[in-house]
Amino acid sequence: MTTPRPPRLATWILGRAIPSTLREAVLGDLAEAHAQRLAAEGPAAASRAYWRDGWAVVRSLGSYSNEPTSLTPPRGPLDGFGADLKFAFRLYARRPAVTALVLTTLGLAIGGSTAIYSVIKPALLEALPYPYGQRLALVWENDESGVSNIGYATMTDLRDQVRGLDRMAAVGYWQPTWLGISEPLRLNGQKVSHTFFGMLGVAPALGRDFQSGDDLQNAPRVAIISHRLWRERFGADPAAVGRSISLDGRPYTVIGILPNDFESLLGPGVEIWRPLGYDASMPQACRSCRHLRALARLAPGVTMAAAAGEVNGAARRMLAAYPKEYRTLGMSLEPLKTNLTKGSRAALMILFGAVVLVLGIACANVANLLLGQAVQRRHEFAVRMAVGSGRERLVRQVLLESVLLGLGGAVVAVGLTAALLGPIRAAAAAGLPRAEAVGLDWNVMLFGALTGLFAGIAFGLLPARSSLESAAEGLRLGGRATARHGVRRALVITEVGLSSVLVIGAVMLAVSMGRLLDVDPGFKAQGLLTASIQASGPAFRSDSAVWQYYGRVRQAAADLPGVTAAALVSQLPLGGGFDQYGVRSESRLQRNPDDAVSADRYAVTPGYFETLGIPLAEGRTFGPPDRRGGGLVAVVNATYARTQFPGKSALGERIAMGGDPSAGPSTGTWRTIVGVVGDVRQVALDQPAGSQVYIPFDQWQFADDLTLIVRASGDPTALAPALRTAVRAVHADPTMQRVLPMPAVIGSLVSQRLIVLRLFEGFALLSLLLAAIGIYGVMASGVAERSREFGIRAALGASTGAIRRAVLLESVILGGAGLAAGLGVSALLARVLGAGLYGFNAGDPRVYLGAATALLLTTVVSAWVPASRAAGHDPAATLKSD
Amino acid sequence: MTAYLGDLEQLILLALLRLGPAAYGVAIAEQLADRAGRETSLGAVYKTLTRLEQKGYVRATMGDPTPERGGRRKRYYQLTPAGRKTLGASLDAIRRLSAGLGRLIPEES
Incomplete structure (x- = not known):
């Protein structure tokens, strides 16, 4: 043995x-x-x-x-550090429940900050992923309604005249269909000046860049493809360079493959590029053909302001030389980064503000919890002091414990962020720049760790101070703990206050979103299925073939069982695009030859207004006689009719789209207004319609790509497979894209706001939960300490109801104080934020009442258990215990 | 000028003399308990020994490990010449002060 x-x-x-x-x-x-x-x-x-x-x-x-x-005993600042560390770990191991609660709270709060930061970092903070990306800028023309794209001739003039711009490149849309493979594939592409990649500072990983010889009208057709397209469609075969592919029925030679890390910021998801190939003689190269984006790199040593001044000087010279081509107010230079971030900066900042508030609440909560623990640990502190532990050592120990908790929370947070990276990227892709670059790199992890560290210090300071007082109390025999109620109550009030700011913010966003989604877009979105169809390939070289094709598609769709109506349109309302033309009216021109208004232009098939449910106010819609070769007609919307022909009917008036009507090209020919329909919101739900003009699709001089819209008698989504088959049956080459029910189209338009709203709601709920835990903790420990008081009260005849009410009242006073502070802050905030919120009135009392109700309810619910406990004290037991 | 010794210091130095080469913590505490009737904790013994060591009155040497000590070595203490001199001076002072007072100081049995 x-x-x-x-x-x-x-x-x-x-x-x-x-x-x-x-x-x-x-x-x-x-x-x-x-x-x-x-x-x-x-x-x-x-x-x-x-x-x-x-x-x-x-x-x-x-x-x-x-x-x-x-x-x-060790005296140096770090002596005994290892022992303290071990002690802290043992402490946590002994209290797994408390430790888990703290780590979960901190993990969620720090995780929220880290997740938002992982999105903000590439979107707002980082430099553009191009060498000297801060010297890249977009050049815009400014007109009455804001900024617009520029024409090719304007771009070449600027390139030749402005010395402050080192290089310029034009970028235009190009969506070719890849034919001759198993199934035709629509590619997202761009047509660019040959200088484009060189200007970005990017060279192909394989093959060569575009050269000036490629960028000519009749040069051999060449294309550069993304690394991803190369991997997915060419099996990463190096022999892909030099291969010929058929795009829209024409052969293109692949000459280069971009590096894997190239990010296409000017066109997210773009996979193929071709040279612009414009020539000044081409009709689409004109000055007023404003369909190109112009990107420029500043010359060395030139500031953005100096270059902008030079660009404006050139703009004035152009305006003087071509007064008819430019109705603009000048030109502006916008740093590329500003352009990319402006749409999301506010939303990201709002979200970051929200997570900071949540983090504040979490810190207050943990501080509260640790304060409670400090009271329980007063004997330990007293003993430590007695065995020679100095005050600094004690404070250091307690701070170390909380910093460790903070860092533990950061570990949980980074884990959470890593797990949620997929959904985060998907959410970011709905409207943030550089969503692909969102990731969990060392920088994001460092952010999480620092947040944890600072949080640990923040919520550890109060308990550390308190531990000294506790130590002093613990020395007195049986010393009763004054549980630092003042501090703990203040913390709870802070929590409720911060939480109410978040709840009010969430309600504000929700109210605004509700108002936005309640907006009548001018048509009945429910029950519509949409699909964009591109007729491309050798069979569609002639416009008449395209018109014929779309006519047959409409018929095939209308014949499907479950479809009550079908039509096609060139610009799907709320579909993300628009096409504006200058419109002149014959009767007004007699008074002022330059009178024209900008209007949305739609080419539509018969049945369009009926399919969408756009109300007819006057006259008629399009029918069989309105064909190519028939009398030229147009339908206008109510706003155009009202503003152009006030006090009289628009019917019978003649209008012309673009061009010069007297010169006689088809664009400028006179058409008779035969109907007036309701306004339709085109660009966004919160943007009222301007003037709108509808033209029969085969009376327009170009064969547009059209979007098919069908009204389903049942679930529109269920129709999608049958619709695809029917469209393929008409012809095999055209591709169908974005087959979506109309509500989903609208949803993607508001997706960024929706994500902000959902996240904000999540943060608000989390903050309520944390506040509830805080209230519960303070009330429960208060009740436990006052058990004698409640016993005596009960012995003196207080009913359980009276005691419960007294405790609940106390909690309501706490909650009310926090709420009052929060409401004050929120009212200020509402004035700042409310301005950017659709349909939101900062003074709307319902918002504040709703938030106040939610918070007071939370308070009462979380105080209920402690209150019941207080009421349930057996007076005999209490009195005997002394 | 001789420094005075505290009473525990004095007792421990006497125990060291009595124990000779076998003077280590437990043995010292036992001597104090047996001979002087003074229950002294090991902590107090070591505290005092350390103080004496710093004053230069004792010096320590490490012994051999033994199984009942969990294989740990003993730390043996010995008086230094300075320690002997100071102890002598201290006891002398007591002797001189107590000379002739025999009847006034009752002896414990």
Whole structure:
């Protein structure tokens, strides 16, 4: 039989508490004494004596403070750090529930911050992923309604005249269909000046860049493809360079493959590029053909402001030289980064503000919890002080504990962020720049760790201070703890206040979103299925073939079972695009030859207004006689009719789209207004319609790509497969894109707002939950300490109801104080934020009442259990316990 | 000028003399308990020994490990010449002060 050894834990603690010079001798002596006692008195007594003697040794050695080198407790700022660390870990291991609660709270709050930061970093903070990306800028023409794209001739003039711009490139849309593969594939592409990639500072990973010789009207057709397209469609075969592919029925040679890390910021998701190939003689190269974006790189040493001044000087010269081509107010230079971030900056900042508030609440909550613990641990603190622990050491220990919790929370947070990276990217892709670059790199992890560190310090300061007071109290025998109610109540009030700001913010966003989605777009969106169809390939070289094709598609769709109506349109309302033309009216031109208004232009098939449910106000819609070769007609919307022909009917008036009507090209020919229909919101739900003009699709001079819209008698989504088959049956080459029910189209238009709203709601709920935990904690510990009081009250005849009401009232006072502070802040906030919120009135009392109700309800619910506990005290038991 | 010793210091130095080469923590505490009737914790013994060591009155040497000590070595203490001199001076002072007072100080049995 082996001799029982002294208690290991005691030996372990002593080993750390006894100065090193004496450690071996003292432990040996204690072990010897233990062995003697073991023989004489048995193992239990020996163990007890070992603990007692060991404790006495530590105490007398520890309190020795006469500056000897061997016995003093560690004095350096980091001495004993390892021991403190071990102690902290043991402390957490002993309280798994509390530790888990704290880590979950912090993990959620820090995780929220880290997740938002992971999105903000590429979207707002980082430099553009191009060398010297800050020297890239977009050049816009400014007109009455804002900025617009520019024409090719304008771009070449600027390129030649403005010395402050080193290089310029034009970028235009190009959506070719790849034919000759198993199934035709619509590609997202751009046509660009040959200088485009060189200007960005990007070179193909394989093959070559565009050259000036490629960028000519009749040059051999070449294309550069993305790394992804190369991997997915060419099996990453290096021989792809030099291969010929058929785009829209024409052969293109692949000449280059971009590097894997190239980010197409000017066109997210673009996979193929071709040279612009414009020539000044081409009709689409005109000055007023404003369909190109112009990107420029500043010349070395030139500031953005200097270049902008130079661009404006050039704009003035152009306006003087071509007064008819430019109705603009000048030109402007916009840093590329500003352009990319302006749409999302506000939303991201709002979200970041929200997570900071949540983090604040979480910190207050954890501080509250730790304060409660500090009271419970007063004996431990007292003993530590008694064995010679200095005040600094005690504070350091408590701070270290909370910083460790903060860092633990950061670990949980980074784990959460990593797990949610997929959904985060998907959400970011709905409207943020550089969604693909969202990731969990060292920088994001460092952010999480620093947040955890600062949070740990923030919520540890109060408990650390409190631990000193607790230590003093703990020294008094049976010292009753004053649970620092003042501080803890203040913390709860802060929590409720911060939470109410978030709740009010969420309600504000929700109200605004509700108003936005309630907006009548001018047509009945429910029950519509939409699909954009591109007729391309050798069979569709002639416009008449395209018109014929769309006519047959309409018929095929209308014949499907479950379809009540079908039509096609060139610009799907709320579909993300628009096409504006200058419109002149014959009767007004007689008074002013330059009178024209900008209007949305739609080419529509018969049945369009009926399919969408756009109301007819006057006259008729399009019918069979309105064909190519028939009398030219148009339908206008109410706004156009009202503003152009006030006080009289628009019917019978003649209008012309673009061009010069007297010169006679088809664009400028006169058409008779045969009907007036309701306004339709085109660009956004919160943007009222301007003037709108509808033209029969085959009376327009170009064959547009059209979007098919069908009205379903049942679920529109269920129709999609049948619709695809029917369209393929008409002809195999055209591709169908974005087959979506109309509500989904509208949804994607508001997706960024929707994500902000959902996240904000999530943060608000989380903050309510945290506030509830805080209220519960403070009320529960308050009730526990006052059990004697409640017992006496009960003994004196207070009913349980009265006691419960008293406790609940107390909690409501706490909640009310927080709420009052929060409402004050929110009212200010509403004035700032409300301006940017659709249909939101900052003074709307319902918002505040709703939030106040939610918070007071939370308060009462979380105080209910402590209140019931107080009411349930048995007076006899309470009084006996003294 | 001789420094004075505290009473526990004095007792421990006497125990060291009595124990000779076998003077280590447990043995010292036992001597104090047996001979002087004074239950002293190991902590107090070591505290005092350390102080004496710093004053230069004792010096420590490490002994051999033994099984009942969990394989740990003993720390043996010995008086230094300075320690002997100071102890002598201290006891002398007591002797001189107590000379002739025999009847006034009752002896414990």
